Amino acid sequence: MTDTARLSEIVASHAEREGALLPILHDVQAEFGFIPEAALDPIATALRLSRAEVAGVIGFYHDFRRQPAGRHVLKLCRAEACQAMGGVALQALLEHALGQKIGETKDGITFEAVYCLGLCACAPAAQVDGRLVGRLDAAAVDALAEEMRA
Amino acid sequence: MRFWVPADAAAKACGADAVAAAIAAEAARRGIPVEIIRNGTRGMVWLEPLVEIEAPEGRLGFGPMTVADVPSLFAAPAKHPKALGPTEEIPFFKRQTRLTFARCGRTDPLSLSDYEAGGGLAGLRVALAKKPEEIVDDVVTSGLRGRGGAGFPTGIKWRTVQLARAPKKYIVCNADEGDSGSFADRMLMEGDPFCLIEGMAIAALATGATQGFVYIRSEYPDAIAVMRRAVEIATAAGVIGDAMLGSGHAFHIEIREGAGAYVCGEETSLLNSLEGKRGVVRAKPPLPALQGFMAAPTVVNNVLSLAAVPWIMAEGPEAYSAIGIGRSRGTIPLQIAGNVKFGGLFETGFGITLGEIVNDIAGGTASGRPVKAVQVGGPLGAYHPVSDFELAFCYECFAEQKGLVGHAGLVVHDDSADMMALARFAMEFCAVESCGKCTPCRIGAVRGVETLDRIAAGDGAALALLDDLCELMKTGSLCALGGFTPYPVQSALRHFPEEFTPVREAAE
Numbered sequence A: 001m002t003d004t005a006r007l008s009e010i011v012a013s014h015a016e017r018e019g020a021l022l023p024i025l026h027d028v029q030a031e032f033g034f035i036p037e038a039a040l041d042p043i044a045t046a047l048r049l050s051r052a053e054v055a056g057v058i059g060f061y062h063d064f065r066r067q068p069a070g071r072h073v074l075k076l077c078r079a080e081a082c083q084a085m086g087g088v089a090l091q092a093l094l095e096h097a098l099g100q101k102i103g104e105t106k107d108g109i110t111f112e113a114v115y116c117l118g119l120c121a122c123a124p125a126a127q128v129d130g131r132l133v134g135r136l137d138a139a140a141v142d143a144l145a146e147e148m149r150a
Numbered sequence B: 001m002r003f004w005v006p007a008d009a010a011a012k013a014c015g016a017d018a019v020a021a022a023i024a025a026e027a028a029r030r031g032i033p034v035e036i037i038r039n040g041t042r043g044m045v046w047l048e049p050l051v052e053i054e055a056p057e058g059r060l061g062f063g064p065m066t067v068a069d070v071p072s073l074f075a076a077p078a079k080h081p082k083a084l085g086p087t088e089e090i091p092f093f094k095r096q097t098r099l100t101f102a103r104c105g106r107t108d109p110l111s112l113s114d115y116e117a118g119g120g121l122a123g124l125r126v127a128l129a130k131k132p133e134e135i136v137d138d139v140v141t142s143g144l145r146g147r148g149g150a151g152f153p154t155g156i157k158w159r160t161v162q163l164a165r166a167p168k169k170y171i172v173c174n175a176d177e178g179d180s181g182s183f184a185d186r187m188l189m190e191g192d193p194f195c196l197i198e199g200m201a202i203a204a205l206a207t208g209a210t211q212g213f214v215y216i217r218s219e220y221p222d223a224i225a226v227m228r229r230a231v232e233i234a235t236a237a238g239v240i241g242d243a244m245l246g247s248g249h250a251f252h253i254e255i256r257e258g259a260g261a262y263v264c265g266e267e268t269s270l271l272n273s274l275e276g277k278r279g280v281v282r283a284k285p286p287l288p289a290l291q292g293f294m295a296a297p298t299v300v301n302n303v304l305s306l307a308a309v310p311w312i313m314a315e316g317p318e319a320y321s322a323i324g325i326g327r328s329r330g331t332i333p334l335q336i337a338g339n340v341k342f343g344g345l346f347e348t349g350f351g352i353t354l355g356e357i358v359n360d361i362a363g364g365t366a367s368g369r370p371v372k373a374v375q376v377g378g379p380l381g382a383y384h385p386v387s388d389f390e391l392a393f394c395y396e397c398f399a400e401q402k403g404l405v406g407h408a409g410l411v412v413h414d415d416s417a418d419m420m421a422l423a424r425f426a427m428e429f430c431a432v433e434s435c436g437k438c439t440p441c442r443i444g445a446v447r448g449v450e451t452l453d454r455i456a457a458g459d460g461a462a463l464a465l466l467d468d469l470c471e472l473m474k475t476g477s478l479c480a481l482g483g484f485t486p487y488p489v490q491s492a493l494r495h496f497p498e499e500f501t502p503v504r505e506a507a508e
């Protein structure tokens, strides 16, 4: 199936919903890894919105990407409960091990901040390519960095 | 043999899937038939993965388990180094009053027969025999207040929606749970999803709503999957759908996923997001109860508010209101997090003191160092020093101390905490998450970060500026994001002024 056909299929599958835009954007991102430029017009037309409105919604939410992410995505929790368990030091260790700052995509690795994963009683926590991990410590940093470079 | 291995996200983050696989492999190696049930969590997160074995004397707990601990489970369970004895005798568990979380961890979350055997659907059946206004009266009588943060009486909100005349009404469950230190909504959805569905169904009967939404943050993939499946099962079984439990009432539920925006937990921002718009806050009035989703009358309630209702209907509102103190009735699922020895979910009646929670229940800090401050109520909640430990857990008590109960998350910090850095983080978080609609929040938070940096750099004059800025944000912001961000900042300043002393001056 072509990308255009797949896009139409996604849009059609949600078109009848009340407030269909977020479900559509989630599915488009799940399919393509990001929201391609070419997806904006068909979505806008189907939902009778302007292209600018669709772009505005995409830009508002932290989850939606206009560019593809790296081949690995590491999300580290920066919120208070994780800070209370050494999260700030852990971030520095990870930045050093990966050779990139939080918020950067480099060499196929996207390293970004997240604010609470609901794992605050087993902090510090992170999400590694979708998998949740808790009780992180300095000893876990090397293994994580290695997994990211693979 | 029958094993229970939680599939809760916290248990999985600590290795529960690998432990479950190891149990299956070891059983196969020994040729022993086993049943492994993936339950919700008992809430004792420091013991996760907490494996249970069914024994004649009850369920026996083992934890925190690793893959290496598995083989000896089969040999001599009683002598296992991780043996905890009967799970429900563990003091942390035994001391609780588990009403909302009565089944969580006990049952197979997606088994409707387990749910009913554990008392589920009794509340909905009671509600089906009552008039809508009687259900509303019961919820008012119970004294239940919104558990999402603002503490508004749930029954009063339902009455407004019930009395509104409209062709279509909605029940929207707020499962955005963005507060750091909070995870009760997640645990309930993953561990006892039918309880939330039942609560929403009762809300629908009370108000005449026919469509429900659960708006779950995208950071909770497990909760989203469990809730989707639970709605399918409940609909197929006729609990909800075209005819709720065979009655004449239609009520459908759809699960919606957020997209990473803290502000979307604010109810009007959430409604905009559900409608497919940017999650900007709406000015109130109109109240969502009168003009909510698609401008129709809408109940917006937190997961825990809705999930408390089945128990209230089944056991009677007086039984619920008999618990608690002052105007804080019933139980509150505390979430104990951060630097604590025993972290997790602890449901108890209102009135317990902050000191009891931190010292007795949580066992003090994980690091073994003295407690310095406890942030209660999420990123918009105040930092409480040890001198506040006499404070009783109740809405008014915390408000009087310039704090808030919020969603009842507690984040404990030991004496290594840098209060100025935490105050700066509060402002930084507000700047990152502001919806941008009002200036005090959007610009104020950025100025707040800059001002704290000036103080850190030795500019003593900036302290007064910070205070002015906080007052402006409190009075001028459209919602509690900008309006309450000053709480952690000013409480840190008030209780730990020495940490905000300009370093340069101090050195001179």
Ligand SMILES: Cc1cc2nc3c(=O)[nH]c(=O)nc-3n(C[C@H](O)[C@H](O)[C@H](O)COP(=O)(O)O)c2cc1C
Pocket: B145, B146, B147, B148, B149, B150, B151, B152, B154, B174, B175, B176, B177, B178, B179, B262, B263, B264, B265, B266, B267, B268, B300, B301, B302, B303, B305, B306, B479, B480, B481
């Ligand atoms: C910035 C902000 C974030 C909020 N986040 C949540 C949330 O994650 N979950 C929630 O139930 N309420 C949250 N609230 C409170 C809601 O606006 C609203 O009061 C609540 O959903 C009402 O339900 P309740 O009466 O059952 O508590 C938030 C409020 C603000 C200002």
Ligand code: FES
Pocket: A077, A078, A079, A080, A081, A082, A083, A115, A116, A117, A118, A119, A120, A123, A124, A125, B180, B181, B182
């Ligand atoms: S604060 Fe990090 S998981 Fe909640």
